[in-house]
Amino acid sequence: MDGTTVKDVSAESASVLAAYRRMVAWRIAILAGLAVLCLAAFVLDLVTGPSALTLDQLLAGLLSPDDLTAPQLAIIWQVRIPYALMALLVGAALSLAGVEMQTVLNNPLASPFTLGVSSAASFGAALAIVMGISLPFVPMDWMVSLNAFLCALGSVLLLQLLARLRDAGVETVVLLGIALVFVFNALVAFVQFVSSQAALQQLVFWSMGSLSRATWANVTVLGVVLLAVTPFSFLASGRLTSLRLGEDRARSFGINVARLRFMSLLRVSVLAATSVAFVGTIGFIGLVGPHIARLLLGEDHRFLLPASLFTGALIMSLASAASKVLVPGVLLPVGIVTAIVGVPVFLFLIFWRPGRSA
Amino acid sequence: MSDVDDRLRVSRLSTGYRGRRIMQEISLPAFHAGDVTSLVGPNAAGKSTLMRALAGLLPATGSVRLQGRELIGRPLVEWSRRVTYMPQSLPQGVALNVLESVISALRASPMGATAPQRAALERSAVEVLERVGIIHLAMESLQHLSGGQRQLVSLAQVLAREPRVLLLDEPISALDLQYQLRVMRLVHELARERGMIVLIVLHDLSIAARWSDGIVMLSRGGVAATGTPAEAITSETLARVYGVSASVECCAKGRLQITIEDVLDDDAAFR
Known part of the structure; x- marks a missing residue:
C-alpha cells in the first residue's frame, strides 16, 4: 500500500493514460495512411497496362465517357477496373483470413493455405476442368469456381470435424491441415496425370493465380462476401486479442475458445475459398499481409484486423500493377509477382522496426 | 450480504483429462472470503x-459451490464472472x-452485468499496474520483458478482473526474493480488502507458511493434509x-521455521 486511495490517479498514471491515448490516435492515423496508400495503389494499377491510358483519359472514362473511343471505354470498364478491384478485394480477403488464422491457431506461419484450403480448391477446379462436371443453368467458367469453392469449404469443415472428434488442440489442427495439403496435392497430381494435354494446360494456368478471370460478376460476389464476413471478424476482435494472452487464460476470462476458433476458421474458409475460386492460388499475401500489419500496429485486433485488410489489398494492388510492367507486353500471372513485390516490403519492415510501437 | 454463505465449498470433486482421471472424489475444507490458501x-x-478444475476449465463431477451456488455444469462464462485463473506462463x-494486455483482460468479458465504459476500463x-508496482512498464511490449516482469503482468491481468475467487498457479516462481514477498503481501492485502478467496500454488513451503491462512497439501491426486x-x-x-526429513518449529513470532535436512529414501519421491 502506498497511501494513495483508489480514486486518485497519480501523475505517473495520468501520463501513462495520455501515452496510451496518443498511441491509439497514432494507430488510427496509420490506418488512415494505409487506406490512402491503397487508393493510390488502386489508381496506379488502373493507369498501368499495355494500352497506355493516361490518368486524364481514365477520369474521362469515368466521368464523361463520350470523349473516349469504344475500345478505350471497353478497356477501362471491362478490364482495368474489374482487375484493379479484384486485386484489392483478393488481397484484403486473403490477408484478413491469414491474420485470423495466425491468431486462432497461435501460429505465425499459418496462412489460408496452411490447412489445405488452396490445395482443396485446386482439386475442385481440376475435377471441374478435367472431368467437365457441370450443373444445369451454371456456366462452365462458374462451374470451375463453384467446384473449387465447395472443395475448399468442404476441406475446412472436414478438418473441423476431425479436430472435434479428437477434442484436438491447435497443434493437432495444424498437423491435420498439413496432412490434408498432401492428400489434395496428391489428388491434383493424379488428376493431372490422367488428364488430356489441353485440360492440363488449363489446369496449370488456373493454379498459377491470375486476375485475368476478374469480371464484374465475380468482383461483386467477392465484394459481397468480404462485406458480409468482415463485420463478424471485427466483432470478434476483442476476444481474438484476449486469446493472444493464452488459451487457458482466455477461457478463464469467459471466452468460449472452441467456438471462437470454429467461427473464425469458418470465416477464413469462406474468404479464402471465394478468393481462390476466382483467381487461383495466390500465396504469400495471407502470410505476409498480417505480419506487416502486426509490425506496424501490434496485436490489438481492433487495429490489426483492419490494418491487415489494407496491407493485403495494398500488396496485391502493387503486385497487380507490377505484373503488367515487369515483362513489357506480357501480363504475368499475379501469383508469380506477389512474392517479388512483397518480400522487399517485408524485409524492410523486419530490419527497420518502427520504434516500439508494440 | 452478511447472511449469504460466501464460502467456496469443494466436495467429491473428480476431474482429469481426456481418458485420464487425475483426482477422484476429493473434498476440501471450506475456503473463506478474505483467506489465502496455499496449495502445496x-x-x-x-x-x-485442481486449479484448472476449480476455474471450470476441465470436465469435472462433484460439487463446487460458491456463495451457495453450484458451479459444476454451468457454462464457462458464468464461472468467469466469479473465478479467475492465472496460468503458470504468458x-x-x-x-x-x-497496459493493452491488462485492458484486453478486462475487455474479454464483463465481470458484472454491464460492461464498464472505455475510459473507466482504461x-x-x-x-x-500501479498497485502491482509495474506502472513504469505500462507502455513496454510484452516481448521485451524479463520472465519476472512477465509474471507480474500476468498477475495484473487477473487482479484487474476483481474476481470473487482468484486462482494463482505458481505466481512467484520467476520472481526475485523481494518481489516474491511483495507479491505475497499484495495478494494477502487484496484478499482482505476485497473479501476475495485466494488459492495459490506454491513450491516454497516457508513462503506458504508465512503468508497463508490455510494449507492444502496434495499428493498423487489426493489430499494429504489440510489445516493451518x-x-x-x-x-x-x-x-x-x-x-524428506525435516524439522518444523514454531519460532518467536508464531511463524513456522522449516528446515529441510535430507532425502529420506531415494525411491520414495519417485515411487
Whole structure:
C-alpha cells in the first residue's frame, strides 16, 4: 500500500493514460495512411497496362465517357477496373483470413493455405476442368469456381470435424491441415496425370493465380462476401486479442475458445475459398499481409484486423500493377509477382522496426 | 450480504483429462472470503489440475459451490464472472504492450452485468499496474520483458478482473526474493480488502507458511493434509508426502521455521 486511495490517479498514471491515448490516435492515423496508400495503389494499377491510358483519359472514362473511343471505354470498364478491384478485394480477403488464422491457431506461419484450403480448391477446379462436371443453368467458367469453392469449404469443415472428434488442440489442427495439403496435392497430381494435354494446360494456368478471370460478376460476389464476413471478424476482435494472452487464460476470462476458433476458421474458409475460386492460388499475401500489419500496429485486433485488410489489398494492388510492367507486353500471372513485390516490403519492415510501437 | 454463505465449498470433486482421471472424489475444507490458501505438494501431485478444475476449465463431477451456488455444469462464462485463473506462463512473442494486455483482460468479458465504459476500463487497468508496482512498464511490449516482469503482468491481468475467487498457479516462481514477498503481501492485502478467496500454488513451503491462512497439501491426486500452516506442514507430512526429513518449529513470532535436512529414501519421491 502506498497511501494513495483508489480514486486518485497519480501523475505517473495520468501520463501513462495520455501515452496510451496518443498511441491509439497514432494507430488510427496509420490506418488512415494505409487506406490512402491503397487508393493510390488502386489508381496506379488502373493507369498501368499495355494500352497506355493516361490518368486524364481514365477520369474521362469515368466521368464523361463520350470523349473516349469504344475500345478505350471497353478497356477501362471491362478490364482495368474489374482487375484493379479484384486485386484489392483478393488481397484484403486473403490477408484478413491469414491474420485470423495466425491468431486462432497461435501460429505465425499459418496462412489460408496452411490447412489445405488452396490445395482443396485446386482439386475442385481440376475435377471441374478435367472431368467437365457441370450443373444445369451454371456456366462452365462458374462451374470451375463453384467446384473449387465447395472443395475448399468442404476441406475446412472436414478438418473441423476431425479436430472435434479428437477434442484436438491447435497443434493437432495444424498437423491435420498439413496432412490434408498432401492428400489434395496428391489428388491434383493424379488428376493431372490422367488428364488430356489441353485440360492440363488449363489446369496449370488456373493454379498459377491470375486476375485475368476478374469480371464484374465475380468482383461483386467477392465484394459481397468480404462485406458480409468482415463485420463478424471485427466483432470478434476483442476476444481474438484476449486469446493472444493464452488459451487457458482466455477461457478463464469467459471466452468460449472452441467456438471462437470454429467461427473464425469458418470465416477464413469462406474468404479464402471465394478468393481462390476466382483467381487461383495466390500465396504469400495471407502470410505476409498480417505480419506487416502486426509490425506496424501490434496485436490489438481492433487495429490489426483492419490494418491487415489494407496491407493485403495494398500488396496485391502493387503486385497487380507490377505484373503488367515487369515483362513489357506480357501480363504475368499475379501469383508469380506477389512474392517479388512483397518480400522487399517485408524485409524492410523486419530490419527497420518502427520504434516500439508494440 | 452478511447472511449469504460466501464460502467456496469443494466436495467429491473428480476431474482429469481426456481418458485420464487425475483426482477422484476429493473434498476440501471450506475456503473463506478474505483467506489465502496455499496449495502445496510435490511435482505431479495434481495442483494445477485442481486449479484448472476449480476455474471450470476441465470436465469435472462433484460439487463446487460458491456463495451457495453450484458451479459444476454451468457454462464457462458464468464461472468467469466469479473465478479467475492465472496460468503458470504468458505466451511468448505477443505484440501487445503491458497496459493493452491488462485492458484486453478486462475487455474479454464483463465481470458484472454491464460492461464498464472505455475510459473507466482504461483507468482501472492503470490502477492495477500501479498497485502491482509495474506502472513504469505500462507502455513496454510484452516481448521485451524479463520472465519476472512477465509474471507480474500476468498477475495484473487477473487482479484487474476483481474476481470473487482468484486462482494463482505458481505466481512467484520467476520472481526475485523481494518481489516474491511483495507479491505475497499484495495478494494477502487484496484478499482482505476485497473479501476475495485466494488459492495459490506454491513450491516454497516457508513462503506458504508465512503468508497463508490455510494449507492444502496434495499428493498423487489426493489430499494429504489440510489445516493451518502449523497443522498441515509437519515433519510427519513432509516425510510422507515429499519423502524428506525435516524439522518444523514454531519460532518467536508464531511463524513456522522449516528446515529441510535430507532425502529420506531415494525411491520414495519417485515411487
